[in-house]
Amino acid sequence: MNVLSLTLLGVLCSSLLTGLIIFFLKEESHRLRTWLNLLGAGLKLVLVAALLRGVYLGKTYAWSFEFLPGLPLALGADANSMLFVTLSTVLWFWTTLYAVGYLEDSPHRSRFFGFFSLCVTATTGIALSANLMTFLIFYELLTVSTYPLVVHRGTRKALQGGRVYLTYTLLGGAILLLAVAWLYSLAGPVPFKERGVIQGLMVSHRRELQWLFLLFMIGIGVKAAIAPLHGWLPRAMVAPAPVSSLLHAVAVVKAGAFGIVRIVYDVYGAENAAELGVLPPLAIAAGVTIVYGSVCALFQDELKKRLAFSTVSQVSYIVLGAAILGPLAAIGGLVHLVHQGLLKITLFFGAGNYAETLGIHRVSEMNGVGRRLPLTTAAFTVAALGMIGVPPLAGYVSKWYLSKGAVTAGDHWVTVVLAASSLLNAAYFLPILYRAWFLPPPEKWPAEHSFGRWETHWMLLAAPLVTAALVIWAGVFAESAFSPLAWVKLIAAREYGP
Amino acid sequence: MSGLILGPLVAAALAFTFPKRGRGMAWAAAGVVGIAVLSLIRAVLGGGVQSHRVSGWGAPLGIDLRADGLAVLLLALTALIAVAVTGYAAPYLRAADSPEARHRERYFWPLLLFLWTALNALFLSRDLFNLYVALELLGFAAVALVALEGKGDALRAALRYLFVSLSASLFYLLGVALVYGQCATVDLALVAERAPRGPALTVALALMTGGLIAKAALFPLHFWLPPAHANAPAPVSALLSALVVKGAFYLLLRLWFEALPVFHTPAAARLFGMLGAAAILWGSINALTQSRLKLLIAYSTVAQLGYLFLVFPLMTGRDGRFGAWCGGLLLLGAHACAKTAMFLVAGNILRAAGHDRIRELAGIAQVLPVSAFALGLAGVSLVGLPPSGGFAGKWLLLSAGLREGQWWVAAVILVGSLLAAAYIMRVMTRAFAPAVPGTWVRPVPPIMEGTALALALVAVGMGLAGSWFVELLWLGGPWP
Numbered sequence: 001m002n003v004l005s006l007t008l009l010g011v012l013c014s015s016l017l018t019g020l021i022i023f024f025l026k027e028e029s030h031r032l033r034t035w036l037n038l039l040g041a042g043l044k045l046v047l048v049a050a051l052l053r054g055v056y057l058g059k060t061y062a063w064s065f066e067f068l069p070g071l072p073l074a075l076g077a078d079a080n081s082m083l084f085v086t087l088s089t090v091l092w093f094w095t096t097l098y099a100v101g102y103l104e105d106s107p108h109r110s111r112f113f114g115f116f117s118l119c120v121t122a123t124t125g126i127a128l129s130a131n132l133m134t135f136l137i138f139y140e141l142l143t144v145s146t147y148p149l150v151v152h153r154g155t156r157k158a159l160q161g162g163r164v165y166l167t168y169t170l171l172g173g174a175i176l177l178l179a180v181a182w183l184y185s186l187a188g189p190v191p192f193k194e195r196g197v198i199q200g201l202m203v204s205h206r207r208e209l210q211w212l213f214l215l216f217m218i219g220i221g222v223k224a225a226i227a228p229l230h231g232w233l234p235r236a237m238v239a240p241a242p243v244s245s246l247l248h249a250v251a252v253v254k255a256g257a258f259g260i261v262r263i264v265y266d267v268y269g270a271e272n273a274a275e276l277g278v279l280p281p282l283a284i285a286a287g288v289t290i291v292y293g294s295v296c297a298l299f300q301d302e303l304k305k306r307l308a309f310s311t312v313s314q315v316s317y318i319v320l321g322a323a324i325l326g327p328l329a330a331i332g333g334l335v336h337l338v339h340q341g342l343l344k345i346t347l348f349f350g351a352g353n354y355a356e357t358l359g360i361h362r363v364s365e366m367n368g369v370g371r372r373l374p375l376t377t378a379a380f381t382v383a384a385l386g387m388i389g390v391p392p393l394a395g396y397v398s399k400w401y402l403s404k405g406a407v408t409a410g411d412h413w414v415t416v417v418l419a420a421s422s423l424l425n426a427a428y429f430l431p432i433l434y435r436a437w438f439l440p441p442p443e444k445w446p447a448e449h450s451f452g453r454w455e456t457h458w459m460l461l462a463a464p465l466v467t468a469a470l471v472i473w474a475g476v477f478a479e480s481a482f483s484p485l486a487w488v489k490l491i492a493a494r495e496y497g498p
Numbered sequence: 499m500s501g502l503i504l505g506p507l508v509a510a511a512l513a514f515t516f517p518k519r520g521r522g523m524a525w526a527a528a529g530v531v532g533i534a535v536l537s538l539i540r541a542v543l544g545g546g547v548q549s550h551r552v553s554g555w556g557a558p559l560g561i562d563l564r565a566d567g568l569a570v571l572l573l574a575l576t577a578l579i580a581v582a583v584t585g586y587a588a589p590y591l592r593a594a595d596s597p598e599a600r601h602r603e604r605y606f607w608p609l610l611l612f613l614w615t616a617l618n619a620l621f622l623s624r625d626l627f628n629l630y631v632a633l634e635l636l637g638f639a640a641v642a643l644v645a646l647e648g649k650g651d652a653l654r655a656a657l658r659y660l661f662v663s664l665s666a667s668l669f670y671l672l673g674v675a676l677v678y679g680q681c682a683t684v685d686l687a688l689v690a691e692r693a694p695r696g697p698a699l700t701v702a703l704a705l706m707t708g709g710l711i712a713k714a715a716l717f718p719l720h721f722w723l724p725p726a727h728a729n730a731p732a733p734v735s736a737l738l739s740a741l742v743v744k745g746a747f748y749l750l751l752r753l754w755f756e757a758l759p760v761f762h763t764p765a766a767a768r769l770f771g772m773l774g775a776a777a778i779l780w781g782s783i784n785a786l787t788q789s790r791l792k793l794l795i796a797y798s799t800v801a802q803l804g805y806l807f808l809v810f811p812l813m814t815g816r817d818g819r820f821g822a823w824c825g826g827l828l829l830l831g832a833h834a835c836a837k838t839a840m841f842l843v844a845g846n847i848l849r850a851a852g853h854d855r856i857r858e859l860a861g862i863a864q865v866l867p868v869s870a871f872a873l874g875l876a877g878v879s880l881v882g883l884p885p886s887g888g889f890a891g892k893w894l895l896l897s898a899g900l901r902e903g904q905w906w907v908a909a910v911i912l913v914g915s916l917l918a919a920a921y922i923m924r925v926m927t928r929a930f931a932p933a934v935p936g937t938w939v940r941p942v943p944p945i946m947e948g949t950a951l952a953l954a955l956v957a958v959g960m961g962l963a964g965s966w967f968v969e970l971l972w973l974g975g976p977w978p
Contacts, residue, residue, distance in 0.1 A: 023871075067962050067963070067964045067965060068890055068968060069965055069968050071893075073885075108863075108864070111863070111867065136884065137885050140883045140884050140889075141884065143883075144874075144878060147926075148930065151927075151930045152930075154930050163923060163927060166919070166923055174916055177896070177912070178896075178908065181893065181896045181908070182900055185900040
């Protein structure tokens with residue numbers, strides 16, 4: 001046990017211990033709970049920064065523990081895991097701040113924040129898993145720890161949403177378990193490694209590997225909300241806004257997308273997968289999901305539901321990137337892991353502010369909100385434009401690399417899908433922006449709260465402003481050394497480089 | 499090693515003679531057994547299988563006690579559950595100061611201690627007749643504990659249980675007599691050496707197995723279990739589901755893999771596997787349709803017992819043998835802890851709400867957060883989600899099945915897990931619904947909630963200690 005592995009464990013424990021302590025806090029100790037939350041999130045940020053520097057300098061982090069003979073629970077930090085862990089840690093910090101403001105004076109906050117922390121612990125674990133078994137463990141832990149958050153309000157609708165969520169994810173989990181057990185029985189322990197670990201089976205077990213890939217994609221595809229496995233996501237939007245952010249941007253959907261990236265790049269290896277012929281079907285599934293999600297979003301009047309379908313569509317960009325062979329598409333997909341997170345969390349923060357401050361839940365009620373909540377709406381606008389892919393915002397960078405990659409690989413249909421998706425994005429986001437800025441506000445908002453000096457509670461305002469700023473940064477400074485894009489290029493070079 | 503049997507036995511006698519001291523006696527026995535088990539674990543891990551000749555007389559004349567990895571594991575598990583139940587039962591039994599309650603408390607402690615004695619004797623004995631004595635004592639203690647409630651349903655259930663238990667013992671005893679006739683010994687190891695293959699021994703094994711299957715409540719002989727386990731007082735239900743049925747299963751393992759392994763043919767193994775699979779499906783589906791929480795938990799026991807019998811088909815091959823053995827026993831341990839936690843939670847809910855009708859249990863998470871948490875964690879282990887003991891056990895069974903090419907085992911395990919998730923979800927959905935005023939009428943002492951949580955945590959944490967269990971189970975197991 002050295003300093004390096006301690007850092008690794010520290011990243012995991014900073015949220016785990018916070019969560020466990022919070023469970024035992026009294027409901028009234030609001031201040032202590034808030035401080036603990038922010039302390040845990042802050043500590044995690046510092047540790048992740050240290051980790052990031054270490055990985056960049058080429059240090060190896062590893063920690064493992066055999067919980068069954070020959071089956072290690074192993075943590076490690078490679079470029080891929082740092083991408084995800086940094087994203088979730090940064091966003092967790094702001095989501096926590098937002099959640100503290102959002103849930104002020106609502107019941108069962110200790111329970112909420114306890115599971116909130118567990119959820120992030122599971123996400124961190126997924127990011128830092130160094131083998132498939134560890135990934136599976138944290139993946140299921142994520143399922144379990146998210147359920148109490150989805151049903152937090154306890155209403156009939158919330159309970160139904162929770163039931164649908166669990167049904168989908170547990171079914172997916174069972175299929176994933178079968179796939180992992182099968183692969184382990186063929187190949188022994190499966191560590192994550194660039195260019196895959198299945199070379200030895202390519203000739204002898206070709207058919208099995210193809211079936212396994214399908215099982216993996218179904219098992220993980222549930223969380224990544226690939227159509228037709230996406231049904232839980234729009235229904236889970238009954239959860240409180242911070243939980244939606246968690247589901248859509250920080251943890252659950254992201255864990256699914258990240259899992260697919262792991263399977264394609266670090267278990268199969270992109271070239272092996274292409275050789276097995278399993279990538280084109282995945283690309284088609286992703287393409288269909290992209291268009292289908294956007295079309296569905298078009299018809300939703302409920303703001304959060306529209307955003308949910310938008311997530312269904314956008315997450316498949318990441319899958320698409322993984323399913324097209326070649327470094328450029330890989331860059332586009334991976335960088336969208338970060339970009340989609342930043343964009344979507346900003347949008348959900350915005351939606352939460354409209355609901356919490358003005359009681360607005362539907363697009364048709366949003367006339368003139370820009371005048372009442374100018375800062376929130378500005379952040380919302382930046383994120384919406386980013387989603388559409390307006391240069392120089394984050395979404396543009398992803399789409400640019402994806403289409404360049406698709407053209408290089410000869411998959412011209414992908415550019416059509418991307419263009420259609422951008423048009424559809426514009427079709428469902430621009431009317432919202434138009435209503436918000438250019439239509440006159442109603443005489444009276446559905447349920448208005450006043451928060452004194454600012455347009456809304458300062459915690460509710462700070463979070464979307466910061467994430468919107470990050471959206472601009474990730475786009476404008478994409479080519480600098482400190483950007484998601486720069487990091488993703490490092491990963492792509494390791495997967496596809498000489 | 500004798501202390502493991504004598505400790506609770508003496509305590510039981512004293513608790514019976516001095517009714518006021520029952521709880522104290524249970525704690526004293528817990529202390530003695532706890533120390534003995536810990537030192538035995540150390541001895542076994544350090545020096546392999548431990549034997550002890552009672553008063554210096556060895557087999558075949560005297561009584562041999564023997565502790566291998568399997569026995570030690572079950573002794574430790576029994577001690578853990580018994581201690582937890584002891585901690586829980588004190589406030590549980592003191593609920594009301596009526597003559598019935600005093601009566602209940604008067605007999606609970608000696609019976610608990612007798613049960614404990616019988617289990618320890620069962621795990622340490624090495625000959626078929628002593629095993630019979632232990633089994634009979636176990637059955638009587640269990641039946642009496644079910645009857646403690648003293649009300650109509652409980653008495654009916656206890657009577658049915660008594661009938662099944664007695665006839666099962668009779669079958670077993672007949673089998674033992676036949677074995678003695680054939681081999682002129684009842685010592686497990688000697689039987690294994692001398693056993694001639696032939697119709698007489700086949701009949702003997704069939705008789706013993708039939709009796710033990712009824713006691714272990716394997717489908718289709720499970721019919722007595724749900725009413726008995728659901729109508730008993732909560733701590734008793736916990737003991738029955740966690741330990742008593744496992745005692746019979748343990749004996750089956752000893753019979754089939756130690757005394758008469760020659761009869762472990764693929765066909766026989768497949769029969770066990772089929773019955774196990776049927777138990778998993780039938781128990782889970784019934785659990786899904788129950789309206790009372792305790793019945794749901796009892797049917798879940800029927801299902802979970804089915805997994806244990808999957809060990810038989812998976813032990814026929816060479817590759818998956820050890821993995822299947824460890825998987826089954828890990829599952830047994832995790833189930834014992836998780837099921838105890840669940841029944842204790844059910845007891846808390848009964849205490850707080852006065853009933854256990856699932857539909858009317860909205861708001862458990864709000865009123866009894868610790869119990870709800872324990873229920874959720876126990877559910878995680880029953881479903882087999884990582885990192886619980888249930889997960890580690892199912893993983894081992896699953897890999898053994900895949901390695902042996904027995905795909906149907908993998909399918910049954912996965913379907914069973916999903917069904918388990920479905921029935922746990924039925925309860926958890928109610929738990930998170932807002933409480934209806936007037937449902938929750940009485941407070942629950944923190945110790946009763948804490949005990950349940952502690953056991954649920956053990957069940958979940960057990961998976962992380964999987965390597966340790968495997969190391970222990972290797973010692974003295976049925977392999978060359």
